[in-house]
Amino acid sequence: MTDAPPLLEVEGLTIGFGQRTVVDGLSFRIAPGEIVALVGESGSGKTIAARSLLGLLPYGGSVCGGTARFRGEALPSLDESRLTALRGTAIGMIFQEPMTSLDPSMKIGRQMIEALIEHDGIGERDALSRAIAMLERVRIAEPERALDSYPHQFSGGMRQRIAIAAAMLLRPALLIADEPTTALDVLVQKEVLELLVDLTREVGTGVLLITHDLALVAEHAHRIVVMRHGRLVEAGPARAVLNGPREAYTRSLLEACPKRAARARPPRRLAPILEVDKLSVSHAGRGGWPGRRQAPVRAVDQVSLRLERGETLAIVGESGSGKTSLARAILGLAPIETGRVAFDQIELGRIGARHLAHVRRRIGMIFQDPFSALDPRLRVGAIIAEGLRHERGIGTAERTRRVERILAEVGMDPDFAGRFPHQLSGGQRQRVNIARALIADPQLVIADEPVSALDVSVQAEILHLIERLQQTRGFACIIVSHNLAVVEQIADRVAVIFRGRILEEGPRDLIFDSPRHPYTGALLRAAPRIEGSRETGFRLSRYAAPVAPPPSGYAYWPWQAEPPRLAAPELVELGQGHKVACFREEKSPS
């Protein structure tokens, strides 16, 4: 492979927008059939670099130095007609957001074949049959019907597979995949990525895989190229980069993957801070008109939990699992349908609005999107101080002091208090969120995906911060996340939620080392991790999770099939606080 002339040769590529340089002297190469991972955090310039290869820079951008040669042809200097001829057939592209990368008003079939007809000039019927074959290859059921459907009728994972099929239909020599799995759920990510790798290997297509997730690609990539702030940091064969990274930044990326550490078990004293008992939350179904009710959707289905003081419980689930609705219901932000939620023995469903407001002040919430959770018109200091509103007898001076103190606690300079949210970075905003949640000294903190919107390196910092604060202040914490690695680092106990039901619950170590539910097992196996350290070297690892997949004919949710085939299994205690709701574990009724 190394002897063949390179498919793509990038040398000193420099791209600028007006005065700003976004990519600075990038160099790497891709051999035919090779998978090269271009890794970088947000703002690293990786997407811009990729788009420049196809001449698709956004308005205002231009290549101002260096070059990129595809099979010897210098791409930046090609004219539009030559570029158009190359696009799709020689170099193909897949985009990050499956929701927006397909034309919503055009049928799938037409979208798939229009480029084929344009380039190869073959007839429509021919093109359609090739499209059907490709759809079968990416495991889309009923491909003929799919051709006649619109994008919105498919899920995100399916749309991404269709996009892959459409791109590979043109049999490009090089495929640029721009964060192809980032917007997908954990289980689907693994599936789609493996499909992509298989298909390209079969056809012999080279792949430029752009990502921010080093662990995800380390398994499949032949070579890794690391970018930061537009510059090349490190490049080399994947194994070498992983085992012995030369640059500090690469090392920090590898080390930032969350790690498990021993957690001091908080002593169990007094009553639990939170008790949730067979809680159910429903949303009204969407659509329909006033006066007519659509079938309500059960977002949370008979969930029971206990949280001790000072403990951290992680609720893990994919999107649509109900985890966010659960968190909001605990705060009283979503109406409780049945069941009860008791905070410090106070039943939230029973108290009046004023009392509820009172109780809420003892619970802090950290929201997922750090930017939209902060009022853009208020300064940081005012945002944080709002949490102190209800404490009587605090003068302005004292208020300022407390704000400065907590800013220091979350690792920020006190004069950030005078800035506006849009002047802060993502990590800084999240720190402000945390400060605001903690200033009233809550006994319970609910963190809804606290690090999902942040860069990998910043994620680690914020997680450490939350841990540290918990140790000094002793609050209990509920973390809602879809990311198992995050959960592994910070949780005492883990509850796995799927379609509103808790499938498995237990101490962190037990869940990660010996899960019992096949869904948990699948989630664990789908999450790649990077283990190791600077001294011992890093390596890719996966959770073993030796749980047998569900027997054939069963999905994870047979009780939700129409008509319901079985009653939902109840949680069964396995010992040491480990519970699982699984048909295999159900004791037969005596």
Added chain:
Amino acid sequence: MTAGPAIAPRRWFVRANATVGAVLVGCAVLAALAGQVATPYDPIALDFGARLASPSWDHWLGTDQFGRDVLSRLLSAASVSITVSLSTVALAMAIGITVGAVSGYFGGWLDRLVMTIVDAFMALPGLLLALALMAAVGQGKWGVILALGLAYAPSVTRVVRGIALSLREKEYVEASRAMGNGELYTIARHVIPNCVGPLTVLATAFFALTILAESALSFLGLGVPPPYPSWGGMLADARSYFAFAPWLAIFPGLAISITLLGINLLGDALRDRFDPRMAL
């Protein structure tokens, strides 16, 4: 792919819009002030000796069929038009903000009820509704303000409701409630201040609309009654004298156009600042 500096031309354009707009609006305001306090001639003084004089050094913009100085009448009409329009905007915004904000924020059956009523009102085009209301409330400055204000209040309500709806979904509003703050406090502290931008844009666009509507009403003879001059009224009068005194029709229309252009340019610049979706 060629490119130039991407942002600079746009910023220049927005700034040019804002400047030209501000200048034109400033002129209109000055004209209105002059119309109140100091016009070259008395706008309602008749002077049969100088009837239908074409523009000259004595009368810069000529005189009308009663010998009244066109320039003075224009300036006086400016003050009438602008005060009437501003009052109308104030009235419609007051109604629209109150009803729309409450309806949008609280949602539920209240929202549906309000929107059904608003939709019903909007089935009638604004100008026609204003015409009918004019018949009901009678002529006079206050009549015009009331009729126009009521006629356009539904559209304002609809827009404000939309703004309130989108703000309600914002995470920082939810965060405020999660902290234990009450509804009213949250609205006052977080929702209303963030409305100011979009509302300013709305008010500017609406201001232009009312000036136009007021002129149309006056043109039809159903607006501000004589002897107070109004741009629309001057245009209506000018029709009979087209053949030999075209300046009577040209200048009032020009005045309206210049004022409206200023407001619209300014509005575009404001929209760029506050509403990135409809921006340039």
Added chain:
Amino acid sequence: MRYAALKLLLSIPTLLIVALVIFIVMRLVPGDPAMILVGDADNAAALAEARRSLGLDQPYAVQFGAWLLNVARGDLGVSLMTGQPVLQAIGQRFAVTAQVVLLAMLAAMLIALPLGTYAARRQNRGGDFAVVFGANLLISVPSFWVGLMLILLFGARLGWLPTVGYVPVSDNLAEGLRYLILPVVALVFVEIATIVRMVRASTLDVLRQDFVVNARAKGLPEDSVIRRHVVKNAFAPTMTLLGLILGSLLGGVAVIETVFTLPGLGRFLVDAIYARDYAVVQGVLLFVALIHVAANLAVDLLYPLIDPRVRL
């Protein structure tokens, strides 16, 4: 089908409320219709008789119900001005108004759609700035002033086109159209500006989307990309605007008909207001509301054709 039926059903309460509003407004108008009929303020007996014949002695609710019942039967009363049944008068005049309004909409769309797309493609460059500024210019000149200036230029000075009066198109197509040109041109400026802005904004939105970049990345030439992927998706928001545009056209046409002395519905309304011909005012307002609601309904029903995400 369910969606369509729902929309249809929902428009009924809307129309009822509109009718109520119109009724209330008319009852607020000062002046006594009975007096106008009789003409003599002192003849109490005649006044009482007139009131009875006009149904004014009944409680308001009954009057409203009676009116609605009549409307359902197609009886909108008789015009005080012409003695003609109101419905018939409206029908005749609506034909004129409809021609002007429809031609204006057609012309506006034909000009504004390509112009807006062009401006979006040339964003932040000279062409775009020219179009945007031009749109601001067009939207600032009052339509009735434009009408007057057109009359001045084409009628008085050049004498090319007729400026007053009307010839039905059914009588003589070419002549009829000649009479319509100036009014339509006067009316169309503002609509062009409004549509251009909307099309430009939504095209810009669409151009930013991934699927457009995707289309280019597949190797489709730019023109195909615009034609096949951009135009249709950009049209959807504009389509929802069409109902509103029709509404504002129906309002503006009243003034234009006055300027050009066209025997249309708008001028009929204005005349009726002057003459205190309440039957006509009520009838015209109700009719216009009906047309407006029907047009919006039509747009709603056609929308799924453009955007398949919305189900019919």
